[in-house]
Amino acid sequence: MLGENMEFAVLGPQKFVKDRMEKYSPEVFQTSLLGEKMAIFCGAQVSALKRSFHHDILKPEALKQYIPVMDALAREHLDNDWTPNSVVKVFPLSKKYTFELACRLFLSVVDPEHIKRLSEPFTLVTNGMFSVPIDLPGTAYNRAIKGGKMVREELMRIITERRKELTEKKETEGRDLLSKMLLVTDEDGQFLSEMEISNNIIGLLVASFETTSSAVTAVMNYLAELPHIYKQVLEEQMEIAKLKGPDELLTWEDIEKMKCSWNVARESLRLTPPAQGAFRETTTEFTYAGFTIPKGWKTFWTVHSAHKNPKYFPEPEKFDPSRFEGSGPAPYTFVPFGGGPRMCPGKEYARLEVLVFMHNVVRRFRLEKAIPNEKIVFHASPTPAYGLPVHLHPHEK
Numbered sequence: 123m124l125g126e127n128m129e130f131a132v133l134g135p136q137k138f139v140k141d142r143m144e145k146y147s148p149e150v151f152q153t154s155l156l157g158e159k160m161a162i163f164c165g166a167q168v169s170a171l172k173r174s175f176h177h178d179i180l181k182p183e184a185l186k187q188y189i190p191v192m193d194a195l196a197r198e199h200l201d202n203d204w205t206p207n208s209v210v211k212v213f214p215l216s217k218k219y220t221f222e223l224a225c226r227l228f229l230s231v232v233d234p235e236h237i238k239r240l241s242e243p244f245t246l247v248t249n250g251m252f253s254v255p256i257d258l259p260g261t262a263y264n265r266a267i268k269g270g271k272m273v274r275e276e277l278m279r280i281i282t283e284r285r286k287e288l289t290e291k292k293e294t295e296g297r298d299l300l301s302k303m304l305l306v307t308d309e310d311g312q313f314l315s316e317m318e319i320s321n322n323i324i325g326l327l328v329a330s331f332e333t334t335s336s337a338v339t340a341v342m343n344y345l346a347e348l349p350h351i352y353k354q355v356l357e358e359q360m361e362i363a364k365l366k367g368p369d370e371l372l373t374w375e376d377i378e379k380m381k382c383s384w385n386v387a388r389e390s391l392r393l394t395p396p397a398q399g400a401f402r403e404t405t406t407e408f409t410y411a412g413f414t415i416p417k418g419w420k421t422f423w424t425v426h427s428a429h430k431n432p433k434y435f436p437e438p439e440k441f442d443p444s445r446f447e448g449s450g451p452a453p454y455t456f457v458p459f460g461g462g463p464r465m466c467p468g469k470e471y472a473r474l475e476v477l478v479f480m481h482n483v484v485r486r487f488r489l490e491k492a493i494p495n496e497k498i499v500f501h502a503s504p505t506p507a508y509g510l511p512v513h514l515h516p517h518e519k
């Protein structure tokens with residue numbers, strides 16, 4: 123049961139993996155975590171599982187219509203929460219933005235009271251997700267289970283209501299992800315059940331919440347830390363803003379112009395990947411890099427072992443967005459979203475969300491870190507220990 127949990131908790135995922143890659147093999151090693159025997163993969167690899175329907179409802183064409191909505195919400199948040207010449211904490215504000223955006227785009231929930239009814243129990247779920255699985259009153263695990271039940275009850279109410287609206291033909295087009303899920307059918311022409319839909323929505327909320335908030339925060343951190351990078355992003359975003367009226371919202375064409383900003387965001391995802399990798403279970407025995415992995419073992423592939431490998435990224439610790447110019451890194455070496463058929467279906471959603479937020483922040487402010495060497499700690503995703511407080515310096519008119 124104990125396995126190497128203590129070492130994992132004390133060293134953090136990156137050092138834990140690095141030490142063992144040096145000691146055992148740079149490709150794969152075995153350990154025991156959370157009571158499971160586990161093989162950890164550190165090389166570039168792919169999986170071969172079935173594509174999920176998420177890829178269809180989250181593909182770029184389906185998301186284009188959401189760009190103005192993302193922009194309008196980012197403006198609203200900046201107007202309300204990002205006061206010029208004040209100090210704000212980026213991480214909690216990014217989480218607020220990310221969650222409200224998900225409520226709006228997944229479920230069309232916009233009422234602040236309703237958002238609260240989802241966000242409070244949902245926070246219990248995310249806080250308890252990486253806790254010791256002991257279900258006793260007072261433990262984070264127990265609170266997460268209770269929070270999960272509350273989120274599910276609320277979702278079931280929303281889903282039932284929407285199904286009714288769809289049956290009464292009040293809506294034919296999928297106005298949000300929930301409607302799209304209610305309209306989608308499987309290979310046999312069957313609709314998803316309400317329980318399947320609520321599971322899927324919870325899955326999307328979990329998969330998108332900490333990851334995108336961590337990604338936005340990491341980008342803001344580098345923009346505050348590296349003035350020459352900030353300048354390049356500012357120039358690009360000002361060029362885009364110049365061609366638009368003050369009330370005109372961002373469109374797909376604007377996003378397509380954000381090449382430099384996306385390279386900066388990608389370099390940030392390389393150095394501070396929000397997801398550390400992903401778990402699998404072997405359904406059949408197989409051999410990898412000369413090692414046999416038995417059937418039934420848990421496996422985990424790691425992101426940063428590829429991202430920090432000098433063979434793929436010379437001077438790996440250096441922040442250098444030009445790595446993504448031209449044909450960019452070799453296949454399966456830049457894997458913040460995984461690779462192969464099981465790759466993150468929310469990649470494009472995350473790209474749009476990060477770019478829209480960057481646009482809004484740099485247009486208004488120059489950022490200065492309030493704690494210059496703030497430590498990064500690992501919860502579900504890497505996060506600054508004090509939430510990344512920054513001074514907001516408005517541009518001179």
Ligand code: HEM
Pocket residue numbers: 169173174176180325326329330333334337395396397399400401457458459460461464465466467468469471472
């Ligand atoms: C910067 C933000 C994000 C990062 C870094 C990220 C990263 C990842 C990674 C590494 C995986 C595992 C891939 C694998 O199993 O090999 C994954 C899976 C997944 N992600 Fe994301 N993700 C992000 C945002 C999102 C968003 C916004 C959504 C939804 C809107 C989402 C939905 C999912 C889903 C549903 C899966 C499971 C896919 C499957 O197993 O078929 N992710 N993500």
